[in-house]
Amino acid sequence: MPGPVTADTAAGAAQRRRPELAAFLRGRRARVTPADVGMPPGLRRRTPGLRREEVAQLSGVGVTWYTWLEQGRPINASAQVLDAVARTLRLDAPEREHLYHLAEVPYTPAPEAMTRAVGPEIQGILDALDPRPAVVYNARYDVLATNTTYLQLFFADRPRPDRPNALWTLFQEPEETCPVLFREEELPFMVATLRAAYGTHAGEPAWEDFIRRLSAASPLFTRLWESGDVRQPGQRVKTFRHSLAGTLRMTSQSLSIDGIPECRIVVYTPDDEETVRGMALLRERCREGQ
Helix, strand or coil: CCCCCCCHHHHHHHHHHHHHHHHHHHHHHCHHHHHHHHCCHHHHHCCCCCCCHHHHHCCCCCCCHHHHHHHCCCCCCCCCHHHHHHHCCCHHHHHHHHHHHCCCEEEEECCCCCCCCCCHHHHHHHHCCCCCEEEEEEEEEEEEEEEEHHHHHCCCCCCCCCCCCCHHHHCCCCCCCCCEEEEEEEHHHHHHHHHHCCCCCCCCCCHHHHHHHHHHHHHHHHHHHHCCCCCCCCCEEEEEEEECCCEEEEEEEEEEECCCCCCCEEEECCCHHHHHHHHHHHHHHHHHHH
């Protein structure tokens, strides 16, 4: 097992990051030409890309400060300055995140970068998981993709909205017909998970509008949101009700998706024999609907 993180090990990690930061910045600078940023090529240019002073000028920082940054010296950098350097060096999203980590600055995704759709490869994985219900959520619980069994589990007895959101479904449904039983346990957990994700999106118009609209629609959501509780997604046993399949106890497992930040596949697996039988009935309904 790895040992505890001490001041010495943390300092050692920082010392290793600085040479990596220096090499990364030099490499990214070398691939950006003056023409890429609208500058004349000039004469006697000995570097394959931009000069340090040109990066500093285009980023709005001092030449000495940028030189020290690229030399890997232990100087502080703000997120705003790193973003300016990232724009000048034309870093894509993974490169920008890498720059933040090397510079030891907390990373946050670009505003409004919330994923709203997934590709056919992910849809194929969901379909292959049938008859286990499976869904892709983003951090706001928007439903990005599902398989057929998930739709039967959540939307068989209610109309499916154009842009479904799990929180809207659960907070807008009357308690007596809500697909999730034991709301007093499940809804606080989901809201706490939402608040954990909100920390990196606070102030973004889409997130603020979502919180405001759901608060206006549900006093229960407002009360849970104002509690300030924070949780991370994880394995849980949830109990559902279905008009055909009856009471279903399902273990939910969250799986991250490479290349799609803040999204996860959630798969539901029967937790007892009664649920296995109920899911068989649900599967038959899915086949009849095909």
